[in-house]
Ligand SMILES: Nc1ncnc2c1ncn2[C@@H]1O[C@H](COP(=O)(O)OP(=O)(O)OP(=O)(O)O)[C@@H](O)[C@H]1O
């Protein structure tokens with residue numbers, strides 16, 4: 001298996017195994033590391049465990065009753081599967097953007113500061129400022145600055161997804177997980193979100209799951225190819241797409257299967 | 259493309275199903291509408307002042323009355339009419355059937371008047387004379403009206419006196435309870451508090467006696483004014499003016515006057531006190547009791563149901579136990595409501611109520627304070643009855659929230675409780691409101707459990723008044739649903755009470771309608787705020 005040598009990874013995964021309820025193993029011992037302030041794409045055929053892996057990084061899988069995790073995930077020097085990990089703290093450090101945009105039925109303003117509000121932030125001027133920087137960071141400010149206090153449900157699908165990104169960056173995470181963030185968007189909105197990802201990598205580490213090879217090639221620095229719960233190949237995006245070392249990877253990216 | 263036979267096409271389009279479901283809907287709607295129409299037709303006409311007819315029968319007798327119904331005679335040879343002839347004290351009956359064939363002559367004399375009396379129902383007849391202490395002089399209707407106005411003013415003055423008397427006896431009762439407490443605590447006869455109470459008692463007693471004397475003499479004086487009326491068949495009847503609630507001449511009234519009269523009666527219905535074992539007068543105490551009951555019931559069942567549903571849906575681990583609980587909750591709705599009533603009687607009244615009495619009011623025993631039916635216990639019983647509705651709808655509303663919402667909230671570092679309060683409950687609120695609406699409608703229509711947990715035919719006082727602590731949830735109360743049962747089936751004069759049954763029903767339906775529409779408006783507002791626009 002091809003492995004990428006990474007110095008000072010922000011996320012380090014060692015021999016991660018994941019079992020869904022009923023002992024259905026979805027990940028068979030993954031070893032991978034993600035470099036800081038870069039975009040890493042996870043690709044692979046449907047059902048290979050991309051989402052499962054991604055959701056291990058912010059312990060979203062804890063919501064599933066009866067699932068089991070083995071191995072280590074070390075984020076920022078701490079094993080998040082330690083007994084005494086503060087999940088709230090972890091999720092603030094590791095933000096997530098979902099496939100289907102999920103703005104809360106609140107105003108745009110309240111959506112953006114949701115993470116701060118539940119953390120107990122009350123300083124009005126700080127909240128105002130954070131709304132502006134986050135929305136600007138998500139390239140949404142110009143479109144919504146006039147209607148910050150209107151319902152977020154009145155936005156277009158692409159705007160909603162960018163709002164979800166703004167919501168995620170408002171709490172200043174270190175890592176942002178994105179699970180097929182553009183799969184429900186039209187090409188134009190997709191292009192905007194892709195541009196946005198390019199900008200966000202200045203400040204954040206981004207791990208993105210995508211089914212779109214072109215997208216992975218466009219936005220990511222590194223790419224990992226997963227297949228049936230195993231990491232098959234991991235390397236610089238430029239190399240992996242141009243000269244895959246593994247036959248399965250080649251088959252997949254050339255569209256011969258999957 | 260192959261052309262399909264029409265029969266096959268007919269089935270494929272699914273037209274029979276459209277017809278079937280349409281028919282089902284229509285049937286339901288029609289039944290409901292017919293029911294409403296029957297209630298409205300019978301209920302709305304009750305207060306309309308209809309003309310009094312004077313009939314001369316072939317056998318020479320004369321009858322005055324208002325036409326209530328016409329139907330074919332038993333042998334189908336002609337028609338017969340039902341008249342309300344009133345004058346219960348003279349005839350013993352309020353209604354009479356008359357064959358049209360027997361009627362020789364009929365007219366609508368202008369001088370016919372209707373008296374609404376405190377007792378014996380209406381009186382139909384003509385005015386002969388007005389008098390005072392045995393002396394009678396011929397009089398006109400206008401003179402009668404002014405005499406009635408004078409009497410009314412006097413009666414209002416008496417009412418103030420009455421209120422003072424009630425207040426005095428209320429204070430007396432308080433003192434009696436205090437004495438009871440002292441007795442119970444074995445306070446010596448020269449206890450200073452006891453002496454104080456005694457002197458106060460004496461004072462109130464004296465006050466009471468004075469008031470009573472004034473009241474008696476003034477009442478006697480007011481009751482001296484009388485009038486003599488002549489019934490349709492020529493019999494004379496002397497009526498004390500103070501007993502006349504209202505006198506009017508329907509045959510002379512124009513349509514506008516009749517409408518005004520009707521409105522006045524409606525106002526009386528809403529704010530007046532009942533008369534004549536509830537078959538006449540207003541329904542205010544019953545309306546108040548009903549609304550209050552539903553309100554207090556919601557106060558209990560709403561939080562209880564919502565919190566239970568939250569536990570079931572959000573916190574309990576999905577398993578056999580939760581499934582059993584869920585089935586049990588659903589089945590609670592199938593238990594006859596009278597069983598809830600018996601449970602309320604046994605558990606709330608005899609159990610909790612009696613314990614409260616032994617703990618806090620031991621001196622009053624064996625007279626119960628909370629150990630008897632009352633608004634609180636009836637509300638709790640109804641709350642128990644309606645809580646499954648709230649639980650089921652809340653659970654459904656919570657379950658219908660897409661998983662992404664919860665995940666989105668958790669992913670931003672919120673706790674389970676924060677997610678619940680900030681995201682889930684607001685989003686579920688329209689569904690929860692629906693449950694509350696259903697629960698309220700259900701509660702408004704229940705009578706059986708109330709009959710053994712605190713409803714009464716005639717409550718001496720409202721559950722809210724000016725005496726500390728203002729809200730008296732231990733008091734017995736009146737209720738529209740029970741009112742219907744009581745006057746419709748328990749009153750001595752069912753035929754005369756029938757109009758009131760319809761009016762009360764109409765009112766109950768109206769109250770449910772008003773409360774539901776307020777709740778529905780609220781729900782729509784929430785819905786607008788918390789549901790998704792389309793992408
Ligand atoms: N909640 C669950 N319970 C049991 N098995 C699950 C659950 N979620 C996913 N799986 C299984 O785990 C495996 C990996 O699923 P995962 O969602 O990670 O795939 P994926 O790579 O994200 O696929 P896609 O590209 O279609 O989103 C699949 O075989 C799936 O059936």
Ligand SMILES: [Mg+2]
Pocket residue numbers: 050051052179
């Ligand atoms: Mg997936």
